[in-house]
Structures are given as C-alpha cells and as structure tokens.
Amino acid sequence: MSVSNIRLPTFGSKDRVYRPRIIFTAFLFSIALLLSACESPAERASGYLESAENKFEAGDIIKAEIDVKNSLQIQPKNADARFLLARINESRQEFQDMASNLRAAVDADPEFAEARIKLGSLYAMAGAMELAEEQAGLLTEVDRERVDAKIFLAQISAAKGDLEHARLNLEEALVKEPANMQALGLLASISAATDLTGALELLDDGIAIAEDDRPLRLLRVQLLQRAGTYQDEVVEEYQGLMTDYPDEVAYGYRLAQFLSAEGRTDEVEPVLRQVIRNNPDNIEARLALAQYVANARGLEEAEQLLIQSVEELPDAYVLRLALARLYQQTGRAEKAYAEYEYVADAAANEDVGLSAMARMAGINLADGDIEAGEELIERILSVDSLNTEALLLRGALNIDQKDFRNAVSDLRSVLRSDSKNRQAQLMIAKAHSQAGDIVLAEDAYRRVLNIDPGNVTATLELTRALVMRDRLDDAEEILRDQLAVFPDEVRFSRALIGLLLSQKEMVAAEAEAARVAKLPGKEAIGDFLLGGVYQARGEFELAVEAFERSLQRSPTAREPLRGMVASMVKLDRSDDAIAYLKNMQQENPDNLYAKTLLGQILAGTGNLGEAQEIFESALEADESWLPAYTALAGLQQGDISSQISTYKRGLEAVPESQELVLLLGTAYERSGQVEEAIASYKNALEANPDFVAVANNLAALLADNRSDTKSLEHALDLASQFSDSDNPAFLDTLGWVHYRLGDYSEALPLMEKAVEAAGQVAVLRYHLGMGYFATDKPDLAKEQLEIALAGDNVDFTGIDEARATLSKL
Structure with missing residues (x-):
C-alpha cells in the first residue's frame, strides 16, 4: 500500500478510529522499552x-536491601554490593550474615581493604x-597505613x-584523624588500666571536638564505673546525658540500674520519674516505673501508677494490658477481662487488640x-491465622480434649513462624x-x-520418659549432664538421687546429696536429701x-x-519426737503442720484423746x-458414721477438696450407702x-451397682477420657464399664493392660477373669480368678461373683 493511499483521520468527527494521544504514549513507552533493552x-x-x-545513606534500610539484592541477582560476585549488604547487616546487628557477606566481598576482590579490615575487626x-x-596478614603495606587498619591492628595487639x-597504632591513627571516635575510645580503654586520669583527659579532648559526643561520654561513664570509686561522678555523668539528650530514655534506665546495683534504691524512682517527665509519651519508662514500684513497695502502689498512666495515655493500649495482667495476678479476673475487652474493641484487628482478645479467651x-x-x-485466627497466642490456646484446649493430632498441628504452626518458641515445643x-x-x-x-x-520441666519429663522405657542409664546420663552445666539446680539432684535409690545405688546417691549439702545456700536441702538417703539405707540415726x-x-x-520424726519413730524414739514437736509448738504455735504431725505421733502411741484435742485445735486456728x-478421720477407724461426719464437715470448709470428696464417697461405699456415694x-x-479421680470412682460405682443402660452409658461417658491413660485403675474402670455393656472386645485389652501394670490388685484380676469367662477362655479365666481370690483377707466388690464363677470352671 502506498503512502498516498493512507487516509488520515478527521479529528473531531463522530467516529474516531484512531487515538493520537494513546498512540504517542505507546510510542514513548516503546522507546523506553527499547532503551532499557539496550542497557547491559x-x-x-x-x-x-x-x-x-x-537509600542506605538516607536511612531507608528496607528499600536499600531490596535494591542491593537486585544488584546481586545480576552480579552475585559484586564486591561493592556484598560490602553494602554487610553494612546493612551491621546496622541490624546481624553479625553472622555480616561476616558471610564480608567474606564474599574479599573473595570477589582480594584487594578490597575496607572490607577485609571490617571482617578482621x-x-x-x-x-x-x-x-x-x-585477615591482617593479607593487608598490603599501603593498606596498613589506613586509619581503620591501624585501629584493627591495635585491636589484635590489645587482645594479645x-x-x-x-597504643602506638592508635596514636598514629589519631595523628591522621584526631576526631576518630573509635581510635579515641580504644586508646582510652587501654590507657585506663594504668592511667585513669590520662584516659579521662583523652576522652574529654575527644568529647570537646566530637559532633556526636554520646559514645565517648558513655565510655567515660564505663571507665568510672570500672574503677569502682567514682560513684557520684557516674551519677553526674548519667544525669548530664539525661539533660542533654532528654529523648534518649536509655540513659535514665542505665542510671536507675546503677543506683539499684549500688544499693541506692531510694534514688531509683526519682530517676525513672524524670525519664517520664522528659518524655511523657514513653510507654517503656512508665512500665519500668510500675515494675520498680511493684518490687519495692508492692502491687497496690504499682496498680495506682498504671491507672494514672492509662488515664494520661488512654490510647496506649500496652499500658492497659499491663494493668489487666496485674488484675489477673491479684485474682481479679473480672476487672482484667473488662480492660482486655476495652483494648479488643478499641484496637480491633491490630496486634495489641488480638493479644487482648487472646487473654479474654x-x-x-x-x-x-x-x-x-x-x-x-x-x-483471632480469622484475622491472623498464625497468631501465636491463639494457636497456643487452641493447642492447650485440644490437649485437654484429647485431640492430640490437631493440638500438634496448631503447635507446629507456631514453631514454623517461631522455631524457638519454648512453650509450643513443651506442649507438643x-x-x-x-x-x-x-x-x-x-x-x-x-x-x-x-x-x-x-x-527443668523438659529435663525431668525426658528423664521420666526414659525411665518408662527402662532406659535408666540414659536417664541418669541426662541428669548428670545437666548437673555438670547447672550444678545448683536442686530439682535435677533430687531426680538423680531418686533414680539412684530406685536402683539401690546408695553410695552414688549419698555422694550427690553430700555434694548439694556443700553448695552455698543449699546446705539445708542437701542435708534433707542426705537424710532421705540414710532412711532408704535403714540408717535412721544418721538420718535424724x-x-x-x-x-x-x-x-x-x-x-x-x-x-526426722519418721526416723525417730523407727528408732522407737517417739517420746523424743513428741518432745521436739511440743517444743516447736511453743516456739511457733501457728505452725499447723507441726501441730498435726504431733497429733499423729500421739495417736500412734495410743494417746487418742490428746491427739483429737490437737486436731481440733488446728481446725479452730484454720477450718480449711x-x-x-x-487425721481426725483416721482416729475414727471403726466408726464409719463419725468419719462421714468429719468428711462432710471438711467439705463445708474446703468444698474444692478432691481428696475429701473421694474419702467421703469411699466411706459411704464401705457403709453400704451406695446411692449416697453416687450422689456425693x-x-x-x-x-x-476436672475431678478426674472422682469421675473414675463414680464410673466404677455405677458399673458395679447399676445394670440399666442409661447408668452404664453415663459411666462410659465418664470413663472414656481414660482411653489413653497410664493409670491402671482408670484403665480397669473403662474396661469394666465396657464389660458391663457387653462390649468385650473393647474391655479385654484395657483390663489386660491394667493387670500388666498392677497385677497385685485383686479386683483387677477379678475383672479380667470375668472378661475371659465371657469370651469363652476358661483356662485364662480360672487363672485370673484364682489369683484374685488367693490370700486370707482378700475382699473386693464382686467377690461372691468371683467365687461362684470359679466354682463353675
């Protein structure tokens, strides 16, 4: 087609086929693409x-990192790019990455002196x-004349x-750059060992000419602190820094720490208050003051400080969270919930709001x-699917509900975003x-x-897991390795001694207890542990x-x-034990533990009336x-009615006591009052x-005494939580409930596992025997029932059925 045949558009006409502006823009864009394509x-x-x-010089570190990494994608061995990335790492204190990038820089350019010097430093x-x-050995003679090289070489000399x-290298560096802060600081530090006055004068000269005198002034403070005799001068220096740089709260914190370490605690609070006056919006300072006041004068005053801070900074939600935590710490959950709810509503989907919501949950x-x-x-998770607090809560809830698969899934999600989350790993x-x-x-x-x-928890639980698998040597090794690193951790020592005693390794157990007894501040518990070892060996005099x-x-x-009292009783020295306890009572009449122990010893020697008086005296002092x-119920053996009355009385005073509930239920059972036991x-x-033992007893009682489907299904609901239990009594209960429901295939494995763990318990043998009998295994049934009924004083619920069944075999 010839040019003359091209029809030009009529601008302004109704049907505009072409768009000159768009074409022109596209043309420019094409030119730009063409030009960029020409760029090497x-x-x-x-x-x-x-x-x-x-961007790095302008302080935009994030964008600088993006650009330098783009550069390295094109030229991975660009030494200058690697050096800049190392400087970015340095600004973030990522020293491992910094070293890696500096090594890459000098590998790419062995003559890159600045990078080599920084790597060596x-x-x-x-x-x-x-x-x-x-690195120093690879510097050329020319490089060694650089100021940064002389400082680096001085570092090596000082370390050696x-x-x-x-000193010679640093002085030469200062001749070239009199205001070099690093050289001045290092020379002053070296000089201070022999000439503190000269070092301080050197710093003063540097401070006078420095654009930013803070590093040198802080070094001056450190040298004065190190000397140990210039406390007032240290305080003056910090106060000067606080005055000159009121926005730098770190100086106030350091002064407060110094005063606290020096025992000048009365001066700490004014310093923290001064920090707040200098910077009223500083939340960290307000929290630090509240923490200090809590430690020094109690939680009530700390609470008032936090309330005041919340009133002054109502939008500082972190302060409100701290106040809520204090309410929780002091048992005021409702007030804590209200504060958390305020933050959750006000901060909505912000991190602080989600955190408040998690505390509410x-x-x-x-x-x-x-x-x-x-x-x-x-x-919370609908907003932030990886929220750590919410995942931890859901993980804990799933563990409680025996949903271990989902619990582990949530907790692993936490670890993927925070691999060092100790709580998540412990929960897994x-x-x-x-x-x-x-x-x-x-x-x-x-x-x-x-x-x-x-x-501690992980160590002791790991040890327990190893013991369960009969890896006793491995368990001992774990504890000894831990004690080698943490010799003062008495809980490790107690576990080790218990493990050694279980293996009759008396000498080794005594040696560990004696070691603890020699530790400063641990003498009391060490002697207690020694006493326990002597008791286990039957050496009761040494134990006392x-x-x-x-x-x-x-x-x-x-x-x-x-x-001590138990050892005295073993030595037939009950009179000595009684005398000791009575003397202790005179010195400390509020010691209810010693009073109760005295009553028990008196009861053991036949002084029942005096023992009862002592127990009643203890309850007068504290009805809970x-x-x-x-102990009082123990005196009432043979009088089941009185025991029941005592347990009821106790539950009126201590309704949350699972122990008393179990004792009362058992007393009802022994007296034949089964319905009362069930109701209790x-x-x-x-x-x-959450009374697990009570749930077990109720399920067992229903299985033994009820035959209707509703009661037995209720028993199954109660006992189903025991399917993963290691407790033989719980396993037996669940198995017996299944048996009573006619589900023998579910019942037998549970009862077998229970007998394997606690075969000495007659009722477990009876239950297993009945399971075998129901599944047409007469020889196994006979064996279990004979074991159950062996002995002169054997007695258990169902003994008549056991005898009748055995007579048929």
Missing part, C-alpha cells in the same frame, strides 16, 4: 547498587583471633596483651466457658506424652532442651542427724521435719486446714468437672 546487565546492576547506596571482637590475624604496640477457658473461649480464638511434648507416643515425646523434650538447655541439721538452717521446712480433717460424686463433678 552491568549497567543495570550498577544502577541498582547506586540506588541502594543512596569483626573476628577480633568475637574473640576469633586466629581468623583476625589471618601487647598494649604498647596497640484464656480467662474464659480457665473459668470453664469453653464455648466463649473457642469463639474468641476462632475470631506433652501432647505426645499424653497420647502414649513416648518416643515422639522424648524427641520433643530434647528439642525443648535445644532451645532452652536448662529447662541430717534432718536436724537441715531444720537448724530452715526451721519451718516441712519435709525434713517429717523425715485439710490435713487435720484426714455427682455433686462434686457438677462443681468441678
């Missing part, structure tokens, strides 16, 4: 690097002197103890309002343990120790002496007192003192559904 990779990499350097600061000297050579779950707690958790271990996956539990506990090497030493250091401790009720257990479970 090296030019693009250089452009990215230049942009990154500009980093090694020197980390104490890796061989690597630092290696050659202070004279270090925690309170709901603790109160037993599972539905409300779950609803809040799901609301707990989930595996409760699910019966001991191998997985062991691995999880080891992972906790990788995160937190001294974690050890327990007495423990009590001399810790007069109100219960465990050594109980151990549970041991007195159980039901009432207790209505008040507290």
